Structure formats: C-alpha cells, structure tokens
Amino acid sequence: MLQVPRRTGFSGPTLVRLLARLADADAPAPASSLSSQLSQWLGWADAIALSAALKNAPAIAASAAGGTEAQECARVRARLADAIAEDAAPAGRRRGPPRPSALPDPVDAQVDYAVQRQRYLTLQQTMESTIGSLRAALRAALSARSPALAKLAMVDAVMERVLGTREQSLLGAVPNLLEPHFQRLRQAAAAALEHPAQAAGQPAAIRPGTWLGVFRKDMQSVLLAELEIRWQPVEGLLAALQDS
Template identity: 35%
Template sequence: MPRTSFHSSEFIRCLADLEIADVADPGNAFAEKLGGWIHFADAITLSAVHKDSIASRPQAQTGMQHDRQAAACAAELDRIRALLVNAVTASCSPRPGRTHIKLPTPVQELPLDLATAYPPYRRFYEAHQRDMELGVQPLRVNVREALAKASPELRKLAELDATLEKILRERESKLLAKVPVLLKKHFESLFKEHQQKLAVTEQADNPAGWTRTGGWLAHFCNDMQMLLLAEIELRLQPTMGLIEAFRQDTQ
C-alpha cells in the first residue's frame, strides 16, 4: 500500500502556496529521509512482515459478502470525511452552524498585538486536528480489521499497514503539530501587507473591515480553511489506499 507522501500531496502544495514552508524538489531525498526515520530494529520488523506478504498465496474471497464489506468500508470513509469537512467549513463560516469548534472572535483593537492575536487561531487549528485524529484513526483500524477477514493477501497488507503506522505515526504527528505554528508566519505576513497598503494609500485602519470580503483577516481564515481541508485528505490517504486494495481484490 502506498504511504503518504508529504511532498506530492495537496497539503504540501498549500503550505508552499502560503509561503510558510520551504518545499524543495525531493527527488530521492524523501525516500532517504523516510529511511532515516525508521530505526534499524523497526526496519527488521517491517522487512519480516513484507516478506511474509510476498510469500503468502493470494486466496481472494469472492461473493456478495466480500463486496458488501468493501462497500461498507468505502461508505464509512465517505461518512468520516463528510463529518470532518463539514465541521471545518461550518466553523470557518462567518455565521457558523452547530459546531463545537468556533472561529475566534477577532481582536479589533489598534495597535494590533500579534503576539496575543494569533494564539486563538492556533488553538482553533489544533482543535480540528484533534477531531481529525479521533475520526481517522479508528476508521483506519476498522478497515484493517475488515481486510484481515477478507483474504490472506489482504490480511498481510493490513499487518504491513499496522507495522508501518506504528513506526511512522509519532514522526508524522510531530510534523503535523508544527502546521498551526507555521501558520503564524502567514497571519503576520497578511497583516503587514495590510498595513503597507494603508501606508501607500494614506488611509486609516478600520478593524471592523478586517473580516469583510477582501479583508486581510478574512483572507487568512479562507487560507486556514483550505489548509485544514487539505490536511483531512492527507490523513485519509493511508485508509484510502487500503480500501482501494480491498476493491481491487473483489474484482
């Protein structure tokens, strides 16, 4: 099953577009970096699982039950994705609906203290990340359990995914935890651009207009929503790969 590639994802492209992360052409560097993440003992474990997978004889089960299980996994993925996407879009709306995560009330004081103005948005992003973890992780485990019951070949794939997740999860979590910290750079950059425009046009600042269409804070919130939605897809990629293998096994 293909692993998540940070460099090839929409998520990384979003980070690059927002100019809050340097994304060099990875070439073989990403594979080398990935290899550096895996401890020698972990590599032995992963190699053993992989060899067992190759040695196993595929005995794919067919029939309506197999197809229903694959369809059920796909439907559950769609449900979790919809819940997470709707939570993000609702919370980022100027008039949010029923959602437990609320967009911070903007500080409308001059001069704006960036040191205190941004942290509420960082906590907002982190709250959505916790929701993603609570939704995506159980889904991935459930899909692996379904694969393990489907066929010997898919059982080995599920074991390989579980082993790889165990090895890389901590590092991936640390990388994703940096995103709301990196967003501060974008927050500050947009505000500085806003100030520069005011200086050029010799206009007085109006905090009430920050969240209106075209305002710098509205721009930031739109970008933050875009990044959150891209992160949802990034986190779902391993599970999507498992489900795709399940579907192919039914053919």
Template identity: 30%
Template sequence: MTQALPQVSLGSSRLVRFLSDLAVTDTQVSHRQFTERLGQWIDFSDSITLSDAHARDLEIEDDAALADFSDGITQEFLRARSTLIQAAMRSFFPSSGPTRIKWPTQESEIPKDAEAAMAPYLKFYQSQQMDIETKIRGLHLRTREASSALSTKLARICAIDAALGDALAPRSRRFFAAIPALLQSRLEFLFGEYQVAVEAGSTPADAWANTREQYRRESQGLLLAEIEARLLPALGLIEALNEETPHED
C-alpha cells in the same frame, strides 16, 4: 457501484502544494528523496517488525467474504470522510449548523498587534487538528480491522500498515505539529499587509474585515489539505481492498 477514489501522489499532495502557494515552505521532495528519507526514519528494530509483518502466515476466517463486504467497507470510509470534511468546514461558518469548534467571532476592538491578531485563529486551528487527528485515527483503525479479515493478502497488507504506522508515528506527529507554526508565519504576514493598507488610507475596520476573511479562507484551505494528507494511509488500504475485490464487467 463503488464510488471512485481520488488518486493522490506525493508530488501532487494538496498539503505540500498549499503550503508552497502560501510561500511558507519551499519543500520539494522527489520520489528518490522520499525513499531515502523513509529508510532513514525506520530504524533496525522497525525493519524487523516490518519484515515479520510481510512474512507472516495469517489465518483468515472470512476469506470468502471479500466480494460481499469490500463495497460496504469502502462506502463506510467514503461516508465517514465526507462527514469529517463537512464538520470541519462547517466550523468556519458556525451559523450554517451546529459545530463544537467555532471560528472566532468578530472582536469589538481591532487587534493592536500581530500576536493579538493571530492568537484566537491559531487556537482554533490547533483545536481542529486535535479533533481531526482523533477521528481519522479511529477511521484508519476501523478500516484496517475490517479489511484484514477478508483475505490473506489484505491481512498481510494491514499488518504491514500497522507496523509502518508505528514506525513513522513520531515523525508524522512532528510534521503535523509544525503546521501551526507555518500558519502563524502566514497570519503574521497578512497582519503586516493589514497595517500597510491602513497606512495607505483604508479604514481600520474595513482593512481588518478583509484580513480576517483572508485568515478564514487560508486556514480553511490549509485544514482541508491537512485532512487529505492525514487520510492517505486509510485511503491506501481502501485502494488495496478495491484492487483485491473481483469486479463484474
């Protein structure tokens, strides 16, 4: 039996809510605003491409294989998603298992200013961003290729997904590239709180340990939210696949 997939809407996006909770953005986007912005982001040539993808009469060799393969595609997506999330979360606790990207180790000296306090953590987050972007792009492409071969309807959906992805890619890259700057603002604020705690009588070592732990918790939550947001296009294909698949009662 296929595992239930999460239902995610724009208004409940974990990434939007997390950034709002950290008070680094006050972005509120209604459905109407999103639709209007989407229209602005897609130019005339992109619209033609999308129209062609929607109208395309595709020849599908494996039209009868939908019921046989859809569950396998879904399970592969869920397995890959789980592996991706586990690897990203493990990197925050290197001692929990092997990981290529590791949360910065405790420095022997406490940073003397905000720039020194933030630099290794921002570098860590940006490395994670590049890693998950590559992995999720590959997962999305594999999901699209596998799904497109199962029915004419799914092939058309996948063609539209590819055209829409190309049209929105530059805007998407700019959005995700802005996240480290938002994280930097938050880490700078937390370092200011560390300084206030020291001035109030806390020992620098204890105050920095608490601040560093806060860095870790918030960076981890932000990365998890970004992974969820980046997975949405592939998740949309999986949901379309499951809607197209005949299920036994």
C-alpha cells in the same frame, strides 16, 4: 479584497505547494529519495516488525466489494471536511452552539494568532483520532477476509506505528508556518486602513476584519490539503477491500 503577493509554479503535494505559496518561499527539493528517508526513520525494532509483516506475503486475492466500508469512509471524510469548513466560517454563520474559541469573533487588527493556532491544532487532533479509528476498523475488515489481506492489515499497522511520530512532528509544525502569513495580512490591512488609496466619494476598498476572513479561507485550504495527505492510507486499505 485584501491580497498579498503569492508565488506560483510549485510542484509536489498540495499541502507543500500551499504552504510555500502562503509563506512566499521556495519549496526545497527533497535531499534524498523516499526509500532513503524511510530507512533513516526506521529503528531496528521497527525494521524487524515490518520485515516480519512482509515476509512471504502472498499476492492479494480478489475480495468482495466493501460497500459498507466505502459508505462509512465517505461519511467520515465528509464530516471532517464539514468541520474544517465550519471552523473557517464567521461566528454568526456557524451551526450549533458557539465554541469558546469563537467567542468573541475578533475582526480588529489586534486579534491574537494564538486563537487561530489553537483552532488548527484542535482540528488536527480531530483528524488524527478519527482517521486512526477508521484505519483500525478497515484493518479488522481486511483481516476477516483472507490471510493475504490480513498480511496487508499487519503492514499498515506497523507503518502507522512507525511513521506516526514522524507525521505528527511534521504536520505539527504547520500552524507555526502559517503565522507569518497571518501577520502579513494583518499588517497590510492596518496599513491600508491608515492610508487609504481611494478616489474621493468612493467606498473604502478594505473593511476592518476583511483580512481575517482571508486568512481563515487560506487556513481552510491548508487543512483540507492536510486531510488529503492523512486520508491516503484509508484510500489504500479501502481499495484493497474493493478489488484484488
């Protein structure tokens, strides 16, 4: 199978480690603490809103298990993971009618990265809208349970509004970070096909289009890692519904 050199040994979130490995670059250490960075992202109006939500917030009381909410969260996450896996599959193996971006399914060395970027952006938009709706539903469930949980729902709403723009900016750069990896795979495949290093009578080690399958699997891994990050607020809200 076609491979390119990859670094190992990074620490931090899976998404950061994957991008550093695929980009063959060192992951920089954070320049400041999380609390310091948050203070830079919050404007004065945001700080007032967050302070009001946190002021005199009582301890979260025990609540009944959110069985219905848990089932819905599991269903939504499975649906998002399936959409990511289906997008990475070859066109002939995808379920349902073919999407315009999947016709034709390119396997030659001249395929344009713009197609892959649009696929990534489309899945990002799907995750953002779906998870946003789910968070709103969980906040509504929290608000109906108790005043303490209503406070938590208010804090989450403020944090989503405050950090949403920053999150979109950071995650929106991910497709561009994947492009150099795409180009390296394509160039390596072209070089291998042009100058095959194989013994006489043995089958070729590289087939046209193999590199694109490798890239799609790598992009799938990055998307699943991004889903993991986007899902963290949902896990927090669901845990508050399920226990004290």
